[in-house]
Amino acid sequence: MLATYSSFSTGASAALNVWTNTRVLINYMIMAHDQEHNEHPYNDLPSEPALRVKALETILTRKGLIDPSALDKIIDTYQNKIGPRNGAHVVAKAWSDSNFRAALLDDANPLLAKLGYYGRQGEHIVAVENTDEIHNMVVCTLCSCYPWPLLGIPPSWYKSDAYRSRTVREPRKVLSEFGVRLPEYTTVRVWDSTAEIRYLVIPKCPTGIDGMAEEALIKLITRDSMIGCGLVKSL
Amino acid sequence: MTRAHDMGGRFGDGPVRPELENVVFDSYWHARALAITLACGSLGLWNIDASRHARECLPPKDYFRFSYYERWLAGLTTMLVENGALTAEELMMGEAIGPSDLTNRKLVANSVNDFLTKGSPTDRLVSKKSIYKYGDLVKTRAFPENMDVTGGHTRLPSYAAGATGYVLLRHGAHVLPDSNAHGLGEAAEPLYAVAFKASDLWAQPNNSDDEVILDLWQSYLVLA
Numbered sequence: 398m399l400a401t402y403s404s405f406s407t408g409a410s411a412a413l414n415v416w417t418n419t420r421v422l423i424n425y426m427i428m429a430h431d432q433e434h435n436e437h438p439y440n441d442l443p444s445e446p447a448l449r450v451k452a453l454e455t456i457l458t459r460k461g462l463i464d465p466s467a468l469d470k471i472i473d474t475y476q477n478k479i480g481p482r483n484g485a486h487v488v489a490k491a492w493s494d495s496n497f498r499a500a501l502l503d504d505a506n507p508l509l510a511k512l513g514y515y516g517r518q519g520e521h522i523v524a525v526e527n528t529d530e531i532h533n534m535v536v537c538t539l540c541s542c543y544p545w546p547l548l549g550i551p552p553s554w555y556k557s558d559a560y561r562s563r564t565v566r567e568p569r570k571v572l573s574e575f576g577v578r579l580p581e582y583t584t585v586r587v588w589d590s591t592a593e594i595r596y597l598v599i600p601k602c603p604t605g606i607d608g609m610a611e612e613a614l615i616k617l618i619t620r621d622s623m624i625g626c627g628l629v630k631s632l
Numbered sequence: 633m634t635r636a637h638d639m640g641g642r643f644g645d646g647p648v649r650p651e652l653e654n655v656v657f658d659s660y661w662h663a664r665a666l667a668i669t670l671a672c673g674s675l676g677l678w679n680i681d682a683s684r685h686a687r688e689c690l691p692p693k694d695y696f697r698f699s700y701y702e703r704w705l706a707g708l709t710t711m712l713v714e715n716g717a718l719t720a721e722e723l724m725m726g727e728a729i730g731p732s733d734l735t736n737r738k739l740v741a742n743s744v745n746d747f748l749t750k751g752s753p754t755d756r757l758v759s760k761k762s763i764y765k766y767g768d769l770v771k772t773r774a775f776p777e778n779m780d781v782t783g784g785h786t787r788l789p790s791y792a793a794g795a796t797g798y799v800l801l802r803h804g805a806h807v808l809p810d811s812n813a814h815g816l817g818e819a820a821e822p823l824y825a826v827a828f829k830a831s832d833l834w835a836q837p838n839n840s841d842d843e844v845i846l847d848l849w850q851s852y853l854v855l856a
Contacts, residue, residue, distance in 0.1 A: 444661070446661055446665075446699070446701070446702050446705070447659070447660075447661040449705060450661045450665050450668065451661075451664075452726045453705065453708075453709065454664060454668055455726070456718065456722055456723070456726065456727065456728050457668065457712075459727075460717075460718065460722075460728045460731060460732040461732050461734075461738060462672065462675065462717060462718075462732050462734060462735065462738055463671045463672065463738060463739065464671070464738055464740050464741060466740075467667075467671055467740055467741045467744050468664065468668060469667075470741045470745075471666070471744055471748070472663045472666075472667050474748060475663075475666070476656050476657070476663070480656070481653070515749060515751060516748050516749040516750065516751045517747075517749075517751050517752070519751065520751040520753040520754065520755075521753065521755060521803070521806075523801070523825075536640075538638070538639060538640030538789050538791075539637055539638060539688075539787060539789060540637065540684055541700070546749075549656060550656055550657070552650075552651055552653075553655075553700070554648050554649055554650055556700045557645075557648065557649070557700075558639060558642075558645050558696075559645035559647065559648045559649075561639055562639040562640060562642040562643075562645045563642075563645055565641055565833070566640075566834050566837075568838060568842060569839065570838060571648055574648045574649075574650070575648070581839065584839075584841050584843065585839065585842040585843070586827070586843045587842070587844045587845065588825075588845045589640065589792075589844060589847075590847070591787040591788075591789065591846045591847045592754075592787060592803070592806060592809075592823055592847035593680075593753075593754040593806060593807075594823075594825070594847050621650065626650070627650075
């Protein structure tokens with residue numbers, strides 16, 4: 398079914414439209430397929446980029462330059478091991494321990510290394526805190542820089558041309574598309590990741606968390622809130 | 633002046649479409665494309681600045697018709713051919729012509745964890761002093777271009793060229809992409825987070841007190 402993601406040819410925003418529509422369509426197709434076992438309402442021809450990737454992997458493997466099992470391991474790492482739960486763990490600690498919070502805002506790197514959250518695309522982390530006065534959000538207008546060891550692989554919208562082009566110019570409008578509306582007195586700070594510094598947003602702590610266990614706090618912290626595009630879940 | 637990737641501030645892109653939080657890869661080939669790119673990076677034939685530049689050098693026509701991971705693949709194949717790891721003929725034929733002499737550098741499954749957790753820090757101890765301090769008003773250079781290589785790599789986006797802001801953070805010295813992308817050495821120099829008022833960047837900002845903050849190298853800046 399993944400092979401039906403084939404329409405990426407009409408510009409990025411249109412592609413995202415097609416994408417969303419394609420997803421809906423795929424769900425419909427799966428349902429239809431389940432109902433009519435003998436009929437195939439979609440075709441099995443793989444998409445062009447899927448075939449290109451396959452071809453490149455085959456050539457590189459035969460050249461002895463890559464090992465497909467290493468690729469499996471990379472995918473498994475980012476699919477199952479490194480993701481926003483790491484960042485949420487850090488945020489939960491900052492919410493519940495004021496010394497940790499102060500040290501994190503001062504220099505996050507030694508603390509993160511101690512927690513084991515270090516590595517590719519997270520060598521230099523700066524934590525910034527959202528308050529009533531300042532709302533931080535992160536973008537990379539030139540490519541897609543993102544704190545991988547803390548948040549995993551960036552979501553598609555973060556890598557989209559729409560997010561990259563608009564966030565620096567109209568952050569409040571972009572936030573509204575995530576359902577976030579900020580009061581006028583809150584200053585929005587957009588961090589454009591133009592170097593190897595990666596920014597982690599510490600979202601505003603909800604009231605009434607006193608005495609809550611770290612695990613329960615982690616469940617409140619969304620990925621988007623640590624990019625500064627969403628809010629945490631309410632208690 | 634600039635290339636297709638330098639899109640900050642551009643009009644016309646339409647709404648951002650948030651998606652479910654648990655989606656990591658929208659399709660399997662995206663995951664495969666990412667993994668192939670990382671595995672090839674581990675061969676040590678290029679650095680991250682060169683790989684960004686390879687994607688940026690795609691013709692604008694291709695850059696805009698490609699999806700995100702197609703841009704990655706196109707940049708990757710350019711680098712594989714330019715560095716002699718593959719030939720254009722092999723890519724066209726879809727067949728390997730003889731083994732590579734780089735097979736001893738191949739990333740094996742057992743080394744993946746080390747490779748991903750080791751990272752590649754870019755901070756350096758250098759003698760070049762940081763000349764700006766917190767709060768200094770600084771102005772970015774007028775040209776969002778590489779000053780030494782025509783059409784070369786730079787990390788000064790065009791929307792912030794020639795703008796005045798203030799130093800918010802000092803990050804120490806970091807490898808300079810403008811040099812490193814072109815094999816001209818790391819040329820590390822002080823890096824700063826510089827804050828710009830929205831009203832100094834845009835004709836119609838959402839709110840004039842909002843700020844945009846960029847990480848900028850010392851050679852991109854002069855005292856305002």
